[in-house]
Amino acid sequence: MPEQFDFVVAGAGHNSLITAAYLAKAGYRCLVLEGRPIVGGGVKSAHLTLKGFVHDVCSSAHNGIHGNPLLRNNELNLGEYGLEYIYPDPVFHMPFPDGSYLTQWRDLDRTCAEFAKFSKKDGEAYRRMIAEYESVSPLLGQISFSPVGFGKPLNELLAAHPQGKIWQRRLAMSAWEIISETFEDAHCRAFMLGCPYSLQPVLDPATARAAYIPLHQQRESRPLPKGGSGELTAALARVIEAHQGTILVNKWVNALIIENGRCVGVECSDGSKYRADKAVVSTIHIKQLVDMAPAELWGEDFLDGVKTWEAGLTLFAANYATTEPPKYKVDGGELSPVHSGLMVSPERAMQMTVDYRSGNANTEDPSLHVICCSVADPTRAPAGMHTIKIVAYHPYQLKEGPAHWDVIKEQVAQANLKFLRRFSPNLTDDKILAHTVETPLDLERMNPHNWHGSCHAGGSGPSQVGAMRPMPGYAQHRMPIPGLYQTGATTHPGGSVTGGPGRNAAVVILKDLGTSIEAVVHKA
Ligand SMILES: Cc1cc2nc3c(=O)[nH]c(=O)nc-3n(C[C@H](O)[C@H](O)[C@H](O)COP(=O)(O)OP(=O)(O)OC[C@H]3O[C@@H](n4cnc5c(N)ncnc54)[C@H](O)[C@@H]3O)c2cc1C
Known part of the structure; x- marks a missing residue:
């Protein structure tokens, strides 16, 4: 050295x-x-449960980095150093308690048809929202991938955009306002609010960008590094x-x-x-x-x-080594996507803010993200086996204090799994070989940069x-x-x-x- x-x-x-x-x-x-x-x-990835099962300890979906000149312009030739991405299709699947579901596919027409199942108007709204967002997304990317004060500020960039004034207002709005004004059907609204990692309280002002994350995914999927x-x-x-x-x-x-x-x-x-x-x-x-x-x-x-x-909002993650992926009932059979999620209603998305602020770990109808990378990347598990991560939105600061997580962690993980089984009944105990649980407190213990459980620091x-x-x-x-x-x-x-x-x-x-x-x- x-x-x-x-x-x-x-x-x-x-x-x-x-x-x-x-x-x-x-x-x-x-x-x-x-x-x-x-x-x-x-x-980071690790054999968290059993030998041969490669789990993503925290992140799995690398959406945001694809707009970074690092990857966009291949500035460091990361491919030559072993990096390869997989772009899952379907992109995201959300089943609902009434037996219906909405699937986002990489094909735009197919996704619009999924929204149109619930409301013809919402199918058209999704297509229109994509077109409008695509025109402004390069400006937003320019802001993210420039240091503050280097280059023009957003308002100046928007001034040169034909819809700049409209976007200035939109970006100051809440995610809830954007979604509820764009979509009329409750399923479409729940999908749009639940499909991104809504680490933003959706009712708060200036959270609008969270409402546009699903549109980002429409273009780039939710990419996974192979391996x-x-x-x-x-x-x-x-x-x-x-x-x-x-x-x-x-x-x-x-x-x-x-x-x-x-x-x-x-x-x-x-x-x-x-x-x-x-x-x-x-x-x-x-x-x-x-x-x-x-x-x-x-x-x-x-x-x-x-x-x-x-600290902002926090996550709770449980990793499972299984013999099956989640299987959701769809027309004509079953679907096992890499990324799926549960958000039972748009009101549930609003309630999350109250749960966070009151220190309540909701286990009645939790909002969950379920990630099964092995469906698209067989290198993640032994042949025929799977890795599943269930990510839930739970507060660090429980009513009883953060240390209470050590008392209730298994109970909360069980409740989240039980809720998922309502939609994916195949995930019975005999399909689960091993599991680990990381509460918001554990995430802080594991990495002090996750201060007070915040995985966004x-x-x-x-x-x-x-x-x-x-x-x-x-x-x-x-x-x-x-x-x-x-x-x-x-x-x-x-x-x-x-x-x-x-x-x-x-x-x-x-x-x-x-x-x-x-x-x-x-x-x-
Ligand atoms: C369960 C979970 C799921 C997530 N899923 C996604 C996802 O799918 N997509 C996504 O985009 N994001 C996701 N995230 C968020 C994402 O992982 C983080 O926001 C991101 O990794 C932060 O990167 P960073 O480089 O800023 O810092 P970090 O990844 O936090 O790295 C900081 C590093 O510094 C080290 N360190 C800290 N203090 C010291 C010290 N004093 N001395 C030496 N070393 C130190 C830490 O050990 C750590 O290795 C998820 C997070 C969690 C917890």
Whole structure:
């Protein structure tokens, strides 16, 4: 291992690995320190249940990253480092308690026909919504995949769009307003609200973008890396190592080394110290980062931004090794999709906000996402077997406090499974070989970046997006302490597998070094 590094990167989620990969490709000596035994954070696969069953520990669907120039323009040639995507079709399936169902297919006409089963008007509305969204989606992508303040702000971009004024209003509305004004039928509304990971309270202002996620999926499906979610981060790690970077695991960073007011390295919990000649790049949660250097170095406004940071909505995940995939009854037989979900009514989507805010883990009619990657990717399980993940929307902060999750976790997982069996009755106990359960509290224990269970590192309400992420004045990845940059989901454009925070941080750092990401990408 080299003794000297230009950059020390603290934490190895997909975002910080992306930053490190661009820096390593630029020729800088990079050291990545990950606290866990394997890299990847929320983009990781493991034999969680039994040997041969490859489970995605957190994320499975890599929708957001396909619009990132990293993949769109193949900037790091990740294919050559082993990354390959599968684009499931059907994209998403939702059965309803009255026996009906709505399936999203990659074929637009087929999906419109599914909406039209419930309402001819809604079939037309879906087609119209897609056409309108496609015209504005490149502008939204431009905002996500540019650092804050680099390039024109959204309102200026919209001013040049023929429907710009309409979109300015739409984006400030709630997801609920968009969906209820566009669709008349309850099934169509429930599908549109339940099919994305609605980690946004759908009644809140400026949550409109959540309403457009299903349309995104219409174009890109819900892509899965072949072999497991972790294949993305494994490929990024290979890029770093191919460019002489070093990655060390089981290295929890617990202090920043400060000299003359500048961050010059980090110290790990095992006492090891690593110095960075250029800078430290962190993906440590801001709530923990502030405790790693003296308070006076951060400044009052930064500390206030950390104090007022909110976790947002949280997830609960159970992984199963099974002998069958979920089987849903459809006209003419059964359907076993990769992605399916339960949202019994549009009112249930509204009620979720109340459940979160009142600390209630709803087990009567929970909203669930069910992911069975092995249907499209047989490498995930032994021949004829399957991996199933049931993701539920449950609060971290229970009425009895978060520690109560340790008491009720199995009971809640059982209730979620029981509810799923109403729609997929084949998943009886004899089909389940083994399982694991991760409550919002477990997700935080597993990865401290999931602060208070938030798998997006924090909510995405108006006070925590864009120039406010992580807080006003510090959205450009440069932290108040010179020599320290921040990336990861606490920075713009936030959580999910988008790689946006990672590439945006690289853009800023490379600019500060007097070069550019374009120069690095085109470097021979
Ligand atoms: C159950 C579940 C399902 C999800 N499903 C999806 C999905 O299908 N699609 C999607 O787009 N998103 C999904 N997400 C969200 C997504 O996984 C995250 O938003 C995303 O992975 C965040 O990436 P990141 O790079 O910002 O940080 P993280 O992935 O959180 O990585 C941070 C890394 O830093 C390490 N670290 C933290 N502190 C330290 C320290 N002090 N020292 C050393 N290392 C440290 C952590 O161990 C971790 O490896 C899901 C999340 C969960 C929990």
